[in-house]
Amino acid sequence: MKLLAVTACTTGIAHTYMAAEAIEEVAKEKGYEVKVETRGSVGVENELTKVDIEGADAILIASDTSVPMERFIGKKVLSVPVSEAIKDTEKLVDQAFNASIYQGNKNLVDEVSEIKEQRAAQRKGAYKHLLNGVSFMIPFVVAGGIAIALSFLIGYDAFQQEGTLAAYLKSIGDSAFGLMVPILAGYIAYSIADRPGLAPGMVGGVIAIALNAGFLGGIAAGFLAGYVVLLIKKYIRLPKNLQGIMPVLIIPVLGSLAVGLIMYYVLGAPVAAINTGMNNFLTSLSGTNAVILGFIIGLMMAFDMGGPLNKAAYAFGTGTLVAGTGSMVMAAVMAAGMVPPLGLALATILFKNKFNNAEREAGKAAWVLGLGFITEGAIPFAAADPFRVIPSIMAGSAVTGALSMLFKSTLSVPHGGIFVLFAVENLIGYIIAIAVGTVVTAFLVGTLKKPLQEIETERNVKNEKYNRSSSI
Template sequence: MKIVAVTSCPTGIAHTYMAAEALQMAAKELGHEIRVETQGSVGAENVITEEDLRQADAVIIAADTNVDKSRFTGLPVIEASVSEAIKDPKTLINKALNAKPKADLMQEVSRIKAEEKESRKGLYKHLMTGVSYMIPFVVAGGILIALGFAFGGIYVYENVGSFGEIIFSTGKLAFSLMVPVLAGYIAYSISDRPGLVPGFVGGALADKLGAGFIGALLAGLIAGYTVAFLKKYIKLPKSMQGLMPVLVLPVLSTLIMGLVMVLVLGGPVKSINDAMSAWLNNLQGSSAVLLGIVLGYMMAFDMGGPINKAAYAFGTATIAAGQPTPIMAAVMAAGIVPPLGLALATVIAKDKFTAAEIEAGKAGWVLGLSFITEGAIPFAAADPFRVIPSIMAGSAVTGALSMLFGCALAVPHGGIWVLFIPNVVTNLFFYILSIAIGTVVTALVLSILKKPVENSLPL
């Protein structure tokens, strides 16, 4: 049997490719042929062709973001999260092969939208679609801003036309687009392409009015559902249907979006945003440490899942114009620790890990240093009740120490590799110390909790 599949996670880095690999291995074991298109951070790879679709017996969409399903008309399609594909790919494959083809695509799309409306997972998908498109802008902008400071000094923006200022300005522009992009693609996830215009405009207004990240989230949701409402209730003659996507929907939805943001939401959300910023800026002592602990727990608990992504989105929202923030520092440090701690545990307690786990630990060093928390998933899947508490303990300690030491970070990704760019991190030594201590805590806790295994390597 021939299967085609699409995998996509919000960040497009780890889960996307882990799900693809799991499906490929399971299909091979079951004796089926599969082609998996990965929609990752670098765009679509191994793209499904027309010939693949003609030969396909079933379709699997393992995604936590919005995926266009229009090309799969007439084929049996099943949908799942990327974590389901990683944990139980064989079940998904069998389910897909036993599914019935979709007789009416429009009816199926309507059914899916109705289910999403009633499901929290649907709302989560819309938000994560926006976040997945936003992250490259945040990462590119943040790192270019830092490089601008590195080449041109702390007052680089005063030397207009210099090499450093050009890099700085380019990064600042990329960074400033994160709010409109977030809103635009949340709206896109809800109502497809007609949602882009009101979504982007709503996000731009949120940025202009000072409503920031929270305003963009609300703008994206309002824009998306406004377009969906207009599409449902505005009926034009067939001869005028072509005006709906290019004239009626963009104009009406954007007008509504502008009125809502300026007259209703802008002021109150700005007040909330300002209050939150003031609270974060005034965090000291025990309050800062407590927030660091909570962020650490969240980053480690599901290793790239919705709780992890919520903490990460919170961290990126605190970055303004590339200035270092303690929240982002705690978030990235806590996300680095789980794979590092597990890798260290495989070194200091080899008798408690299988040969395969020790090999996975070697990759854990690179994944952890690169801020890919998902590197802990193979260990957690094999022994969740010992691994998850261990990594949560290490990440919580790291988050708390990072906040206590007053560390701050100006970029939202890159792991250890970006820390040595000038002006990227505040209190570099203590930041690295926080990560090191959390790594050791995770390794020691897990070494104590785990029991020796029979097929382990000798110490």
């Protein structure tokens, strides 16, 4: 038998660890395998892994604060105040093995935002820094893209008339887009080196634009700035009474000079070449190659539903956005990201007998999440039945990505789902692409999943056998 436990208390200083010790002791005495995650002020230690949880027979939560619970769905979970776990450890350990199955948070929208937060907290290293930059950049790209799309709505060339509303809208959009790369670079550096990284990072970002190194140059500048500032902090030591000038004088000046000069003399040219190459590749992309790229993007978007692969495809998509022109890649990314929740939502309607009440209820919320391009909306379904759900949504998203490329739909903003359809070129093709993928996913899920009754019957048969043998 394997027991897992999570302990946490309000101050996170003592009870967390006392409860952990008590639970470990009792479980060992009883001959159980045991692992206890402590969530104290030291941070989370001995964190339970997916493998741990899969192999567990029961989970005991001894906590006075909130503990991420999503991971325990489908397991026997007993939740108690931490002080009880210290006193009645033995009784509670026994009770945990008879606890009811944790069904999870019934509200899909809450659950999804919890998952997103958790994932953000778990990100590490370069990936975390990059995504921090991307997440700060997105609002600028959305504002810019929409302003420009509005200008185009007035008339495709309307902005060329100076002093008109269309010209101002275009100018607002260009301004927002102009900040995209500096903000990206600045907040990558911020993530690496905290506040002192911001100025050198943003300066490096502006230089990246000047050098025509674009999005890639911004990423390079951001990482460069972050690590340069870390080095300055490490190696330049001032006497105590002068330390106040480090953040206001030494770091910004030395950091910006170092980053700027390295960009001009070393990194700028090669990165600009790569950037131009990539853009040429993307603009020349057509036919089979484009469809294959869309297919792969679709697989990536659906595979981990908002995880690293999904975010990598997404970051690539935003990188292909250039002010004023829509991107086929971005369009494929968004379409493929919308399909998993949409397909599952459709499946809960078409195949009612294969989903329980809670899932059918969640299906309604999944429509909204899908239309809003929140791929994470598929996670609760996938978590409950990964081997049937994940291949289904990957297939649907891949079809959508490929079709979106085939129809040469473009999108000029990085987010928004159904609310930014006006920023899509070749809208009909786009909607067809999304609809086909949604239907593919729904039917695959419907075919692969077993009807609930069958599962129930299997259980009943087993119970009957059991009853008979016990009555004899």
